[in-house]
Amino acid sequence: xxxxxxxxxxxxxxxxxxxxxxxxxxxxxxxxxxxxxxxxxxxxxxxxxxxxxxxxxxxxxxxxxxxxxxxxxxxxxxxxxxxxxxxxxxxxxxxxxxxxxxxxxxxxxxxxxxxxxxxxxxxxxxxxxxxxxxxxxxxxx
Amino acid sequence: xxxxxxxxxxxxxxxxxxxxxxxxxxxxxxxxxxxxxxxxxxxxxxxxxxxxxxxxxxxxxxxxxxxxxxxxxxxxxxxxxxxxxxxxxxxxxxxxxxxxxxxxxxxxxxxxxxxxxxxxxxxxxxxxxxxxxxxxxxxxx
DNA sequence: ACATACCTGACTAAAATGGTCAAGTTTAGA
DNA sequence: TCTAAACTTGACCATTTTAGTCAGGTATGT
Numbered sequence: 001x002x003x004x005x006x007x008x009x010x011x012x013x014x015x016x017x018x019x020x021x022x023x024x025x026x027x028x029x030x031x032x033x034x035x036x037x038x039x040x041x042x043x044x045x046x047x048x049x050x051x052x053x054x055x056x057x058x059x060x061x062x063x064x065x066x067x068x069x070x071x072x073x074x075x076x077x078x079x080x081x082x083x084x085x086x087x088x089x090x091x092x093x094x095x096x097x098x099x100x101x102x103x104x105x106x107x108x109x110x111x112x113x114x115x116x117x118x119x120x121x122x123x124x125x126x127x128x129x130x131x132x133x134x135x136x137x138x139x140x141x
Numbered sequence: 142x143x144x145x146x147x148x149x150x151x152x153x154x155x156x157x158x159x160x161x162x163x164x165x166x167x168x169x170x171x172x173x174x175x176x177x178x179x180x181x182x183x184x185x186x187x188x189x190x191x192x193x194x195x196x197x198x199x200x201x202x203x204x205x206x207x208x209x210x211x212x213x214x215x216x217x218x219x220x221x222x223x224x225x226x227x228x229x230x231x232x233x234x235x236x237x238x239x240x241x242x243x244x245x246x247x248x249x250x251x252x253x254x255x256x257x258x259x260x261x262x263x264x265x266x267x268x269x270x271x272x273x274x275x276x277x278x279x280x281x282x
Numbered sequence: 283a284c285a286t287a288c289c290t291g292a293c294t295a296a297a298a299t300g301g302t303c304a305a306g307t308t309t310a311g312a
Numbered sequence: 313t314c315t316a317a318a319c320t321t322g323a324c325c326a327t328t329t330t331a332g333t334c335a336g337g338t339a340t341g342t
Contacts, residue, residue, distance in 0.1 A: 003257075005300065008250050015249045027318060035248075041301055047320070060309030061317045076253075107176075108156045108273050109149050112217075116144075119264050123257060132249050146331065168287060182332055188289070201340030202286045 007085035018071045025064030052082035072130035148226035166205030193223035213271035
């Protein structure tokens with residue numbers, strides 16, 4: 001299972017977007033400066049976010065990105081999946097028809113990781129961008 | 142955050158141990174054969190489990206490992222911590238006195254990862270070796 | 283004494299991570 | 313129409329982590 005910087009950056013960038021895209025599209029350059037994330041890396045991330053219809057882009061001067069849905073409709077789950085940060089635990093090698101590791105039965109931890117995945121996914125399905133926005137504005141900067 | 146094979150192997154090995162250590166210590170060789178895990182790798186894992194007082198060892202012929210507590214007293218949490226599979230998400234770089242990434246405030250995702258950690262830890266704190274044993278014996282092999 | 287089993291540390295191939303770099307294409311506005 | 317801002321794409325790469333292997337030990341029951 002993995003949850004790394006890419007996922008964190010994606011979330012940070014989208015929260016930034018949600019705060020600033022109300023009038024004009026927001027350029028990655030601005031996000032890069034505000035959030036301290038490499039522009040080149042942001043481009044990779046936004047390419048994936050776009051493919052997954054989380055953001056829309058406008059080219060040219062004054063171009064940039066906007067959210068394609070309302071903040072409360074974008075769940076963290078969607079974001080993390082989009083950037084390939086699927087919550088997936090180590091799979092048992094070659095789960096053949098019946099069991100794991102070539103055994104006849106599933107290994108004892110098999111169901112455990114399944115449960116964990118569900119547990120974590122539930123967490124992320126409940127959280128939306130909107131939730132993070134609230135959280136952020138409550139804090140007095 | 143990471144949750145990889147090492148943690149899975151540790152859990153598998155300890156479940157195996159719990160099932161077979163009732164009379165004699167169990168040798169890593171046996172576990173290796175039954176669970177299909179490299180002996181050398183198991184030795185590394187058990188070294189850590191021992192340091193964390195999860196298992197006890199006996200040397201020499203007929204030696205091996207036994208659990209140092211009852212299965213229901215060993216939480217998965219303990220196991221995963223022992224083998225350095227702490228549930229930890231990516232830290233914000235150099236969280237200085239006040240905020241993340243040199244900013245004055247915490248980044249918007251900061252609390253989020255904290256919450257997630259708690260969420261996952263809670264899951265593992267509730268599960269004991271005993272729970273997995275039950276699960277396993279229910280299944281007809 | 284000797285085989286078994288634990289113990290320790292160094293080493294490594296492969297994969298993942300967190301980017302950088304280069305070379306575009308598109309479009310608004312002067 | 314020219315040009316610069318901004319998106320787009322894909323190759324590349326250094327570092328770290330992972331999942332082990334290997335080579336030696338040391339302790340102990342029989």
